[in-house]
Amino acid sequence: MLEIREAIDEYLTQRNWNAQEEGKKTFYYKDRNLSDVRDLEFLTYSKRKKPLSMQQFTEDTKNFFLERGFSQKVLNSVINPEGDTIFIVAGVQYLSDFLKGRKEGNGIKYFIPQPVIRTKYRDSVGEGSVSSFVNLSTAQIPSSSEMHLSQIDDWMNYLSKLGLNLKDFILRFEETEGENFTGFWSNAKGSVLTFDYGGLEVGDAGYLQVEGRPFISDIGFGLERLLWAVNKCENFADLIGPRPFAFGKDYQLIDSVRTATLISLSGLDKKEEEPLRQFQIYLNNIKDRRDINLYDLVRHYYTFWERFVTPPKGFDETYTTVMTELNKQRNLELLNKLGFKKIPKILRETLSEDSDKVIQELINSSLISEERIKRLC
Numbered sequence: 001m002l003e004i005r006e007a008i009d010e011y012l013t014q015r016n017w018n019a020q021e022e023g024k025k026t027f028y029y030k031d032r033n034l035s036d037v038r039d040l041e042f043l044t045y046s047k048r049k050k051p052l053s054m055q056q057f058t059e060d061t062k063n064f065f066l067e068r069g070f071s072q073k074v075l076n077s078v079i080n081p082e083g084d085t086i087f088i089v090a091g092v093q094y095l096s097d098f099l100k101g102r103k104e105g106n107g108i109k110y111f112i113p114q115p116v117i118r119t120k121y122r123d124s125v126g127e128g129s130v131s132s133f134v135n136l137s138t139a140q141i142p143s144s145s146e147m148h149l150s151q152i153d154d155w156m157n158y159l160s161k162l163g164l165n166l167k168d169f170i171l172r173f174e175e176t177e178g179e180n181f182t183g184f185w186s187n188a189k190g191s192v193l194t195f196d197y198g199g200l201e202v203g204d205a206g207y208l209q210v211e212g213r214p215f216i217s218d219i220g221f222g223l224e225r226l227l228w229a230v231n232k233c234e235n236f237a238d239l240i241g242p243r244p245f246a247f248g249k250d251y252q253l254i255d256s257v258r259t260a261t262l263i264s265l266s267g268l269d270k271k272e273e274e275p276l277r278q279f280q281i282y283l284n285n286i287k288d289r290r291d292i293n294l295y296d297l298v299r300h301y302y303t304f305w306e307r308f309v310t311p312p313k314g315f316d317e318t319y320t321t322v323m324t325e326l327n328k329q330r331n332l333e334l335l336n337k338l339g340f341k342k343i344p345k346i347l348r349e350t351l352s353e354d355s356d357k358v359i360q361e362l363i364n365s366s367l368i369s370e371e372r373i374k375r376l377c
Contacts, residue, residue: 042198091137105141142214
């Protein structure tokens, strides 16, 4: 590990980065002193006269890495077939065969703009934080300290080309024995270099080895955060949510619909219990929101994810899956309010339909009266 530490230190100090040791961590900075940077301070930094569109941003990013010899790959489904995580949580998981020793690494430099879901962020969505996003990744197996450093240099050039002044970054280097990871990565040893731009963490560069296998270069940045750093719009919602939802910064709604859409278009199989359970949790966050045009919202996010993957499901099937499960949740809640402990036999085929139809079926079957429904509603 001394080799990569010395290589990164030499690379940065030769480019006039200052180093500051704090415990087991080393911080690198140019003009921004560690103690002076506040959360989201980047919003006060100079910005572009014309905001960069999502389409232009993704196209420019793709071209940048392809021109430097990277091969673009992506997993079209966010549901992880490996089972070690419920969903794909990082672009490097495209290389699972290499990561887990089923195949020998080929040394190809991959660019992986991968949609991912990290459910641990679901309860803390807000400015700069969503539970589904695009993990812009580069990965190489096997890697060496020279190869890893070369890719860090590519990312440095990319950040500069975006218009982000490297003088506004603070980098944090730390070694790891897997203590900050879970699952497969809990056995990882190596180092991580984290990129912070004006109080916004935008990405990190990992140089890791798992169970004695060859070293991995795994560098990943959050697309949405990077674009926010570039455009510096006042609210993060302006980037991730269509209007009028962006105006109200309705992050719970935005995150729930965009994530549920991603799960649904990935070919959700109702037999997959844990992905289905997570899908239901996201829909539970919006089941009481009858004031929204859900069709248009799902269409918006389907179009967004389609920029990066070839969806296993078309839009119509994606929307139907969302509505079927959402109706089921709403109707189960309705039956509970009406005092039904079991689902009436007459509803077993219609439970996933619109609640108005379910209510009418109950009335037609003399299981409830119109007066009772009016009192309840």
